Amino acid sequence: MAGPSGRPDPDAAAKLRLDKWLWQARFFKSRSLAAAVIEAGSVRVNGTRVSRPGRDISAGDTLTFPQGGRIRVVRILALGLRRGPATEAQALYLDLEPSAAPDPLE
Template sequence: MAAPGRIRIDKWLWQARFVKSRGLAAALVETGHIRVNGQPISKPGREIGPGDTLTLPQGNRIRLIRVVDLGQRRGPAPEAATLYLDLDAPPAAADPLE
């Protein structure tokens, strides 16, 4: 049973819509490419909570995310976006003069 204010990272990644299924979330964690507060993890049962910082690969970029809320369900994308704060710098826009 999860401690109050904590949730499994695989469940949170799924609820926050970083992956399409919990199985894919677990597989992503098991690759060892995700860091929680700078520490690499490889266990999908690792608990996270508000204030934790996640570093994870997504597509061809690395995302830096701060957990803001745990959520209660996998809701629509606008609801999922309230679960985290994106710490990445916005992608550079193409220079129109080039």
């Protein structure tokens, strides 16, 4: 981010649009699909409901949103530079969903 002098400010945290990050991380096939889910009020950033696709997010934020038939909870580890392959996209976040634990009665 540029400071008042027009030069990059080293203290400014890197930020990216929410809809763009969800698309780059391969949670949605297009930015317009991601934007539609956000505008519907179905996405939370750090527990706060958002409805603007242009909301800035940064590393360390926690997102909660529906995907398919389940609710996803992820922590942003990095902001992507592009929509790359799936392995690259998976490095952008940490999945906070509890893994399916085996049933102790079985």
